[in-house]
Amino acid sequence: DAKTTQPPSMDCAEGRAANLPCNHSTISGNEYVYWYRQIHSQGPQYIIHGLKNNETNEMASLIITEDRKSSTLILPHATLRDTAVYYCIVRGHNNAGNMLTFGGGTRLMVKP
C-alpha cells in the first residue's frame, strides 16, 4: 500500500472550514484514499473514502487531485468537537483482509 505524508498539526478557527492535506505520490491505480479521525483516548472513526472522484457525506468532503497524488479532507464548518487526529490512509483494492496502515496523522486543533 502507498505511503502517505501529512502535516503533524494544524489549527482552525471554530466555524471556518478545515482543509487537511495528504500527499500520496506513489499511489497506484487501484488504491483508495481513506480518512479516519481519532478523538483523544477513543477509537478511530471512519470519515470518508474515495478512488478518484470527489466525495461528500454528512461529515466531510474529499477532494482528490486529477493525478491522484494528493488529496484534501474538508470539514466545512469546524466545531470544537472536531479537534482530533486525522489519519489519511491509502489501501489497495487487493489488500487481503482490508488491513489499514496508520501513519502519524494530523493533529487538528479547532480554536474558539
Next chain:
Amino acid sequence: DGGITQSPKYLFRKEGQNVTLSCEQNLNHDAMYWYRQDPGQGLRLIYYSQIVNDFQKGDIAEGYSVSREKKESFPLTVTSAQKNPTAFYLCASRGAGSEQYFGPGTRLTVT
C-alpha cells in the same frame, strides 16, 4: 444498541502475567481486527480474522495470541512474552463494506 464493545476500559497487571482483552460486536460483521497504539503514534495491526475459526498475524503479532470461536467475539491475550505490553489496544470490525468500525479501546498498564 449496535456496536463494538471492549472491556475493561482500563486494565492493570503485574509483569509476567498473561491478560486477555475482550472484544464483542453485534454488527454481524465477518472481519475483526486488533491494533496496538503507543503514545503519539498511529495504530499497528496485531492480528486479524476474516471469518470464524480463522485468523492471521499482523505486523506485530509476537507475544500475542487470539481466538475466533464465535463471530461476535475476538479476544486478545497479551502473553508474558510481549516485551512492552503497556499500550492502548483497539479492536475493530468490518462488514461487507471496506470501512472498519472501532471499539472504545482498552488501556493496559503492566508494571
